[in-house]
Amino acid sequence: MHTFRSLAVRALCALAACTAIPAAQAADAPATIGWPQKPVSLYIGFPPGTSTDMVARLLAEQFSKRWGQPVIVENKPGVGGSLGAATASRMPPDGYTLLLSASGPMSINPHMYDNVGYDSARSFAPITQTTWLPYALVVRPDFKAKTLQELIALARSQPGKLTYASTGVGTNSHLIMALLQSKTGMKLTHVPYKGSSQSQADIIGGNVDMTFDTLASELTMIQSQRLRALAVSKGQRTDLAPELPTVAEQGFPGFEVGAWLGLFAPAGTPDAIVKKVFDTTQAVMKDPEVRQKMTTIGSEVRLSDSPAAFATMMKQDYAMWGQLVKETGAKSQ
The missing domain is CATH 3.40.190.150 (Bordetella uptake gene, domain 1)
Incomplete structure (x- = not known):
């Protein structure tokens, strides 16, 4: 009798275990059937x-x-x-x-x-x-420095005089430029903006010297020669613009952000x-x-x-x- 009862209990437990998973899966069903509606x-x-x-x-x-x-x-x-x-x-x-x-x-x-x-x-x-x-370091076409090393030399000769735009305090463009300054010994003045289009306009207009922004945001301006790229922030050149040198190959190996x-x-x-x-x-x-x-x-x-x-x-x-x-x-x- 006890053996039969034990077997019955085990059978019921096994049945409950088998049905638990489908029941859990069914919980999402009302929200997902035919989604999106x-x-x-x-x-x-x-x-x-x-x-x-x-x-x-x-x-x-x-x-x-x-x-x-x-x-x-x-x-x-x-x-x-x-x-x-x-x-x-x-x-x-x-x-x-x-x-x-x-x-x-x-x-x-x-x-x-x-x-x-x-x-x-x-x-x-x-x-x-x-x-x-990937991010691109860009300047206006008539900017004196033509390479990253020339920019570093120019910035070191006049600490705090050159300016850079970012898309806001604490954004990637701000921090990547802060990292570049710490690696190169440059001291630049930060000018935060609310977006790429505003900073681009001021760089082209000569109000700000440079920015480190996404290549996606800058690519059209680079291709139309309204901005000039000095470097990209990858360990290797990007297929998006293979002609652009990297920060790493210009003297700072491992710089990839x-x-x-x-x-x-x-x-x-x-x-x-x-x-x-x-x-x-x-x-x-x-x-x-x-x-x-x-x-x-x-x-x-x-x-x-x-x-x-x-x-x-x-x-x-x-x-x-x-x-x-x-x-x-x-x-x-």
């Missing part, structure tokens, strides 16, 4: 015309085609890109809010500001990296939706036509192996930029 918002923290905006609009176009619903780019510039991230983090985790963030709002700004309005590690569901953005772009959803977004966005992004970015368009706008396609791999990369990047903020004293500027 209405327009999806893709938030970014930078204004139109920036490198992040260009990538976002290309992705939105491709997502719309594949999902059969509009994907609307929502520009929320401010606080070095963090306003867009903060706004997206407060949206319902129902799959109808996505965020395309640069590394700055996720890896730099939390070290620069006391409260950015979100926690990079907890407020979002990481989906995948999409692109890598830039920015990544990646897709996120608000924390709590169903795993099935995260996976669908991940899978769609993989398909989009492997399309030769899309890759060519990414090259045209100055972005290198780099994809994560999984959402978990992207989360791990983010953690490492967060630590790296935190150390750089500390070493350069950027937070006090």
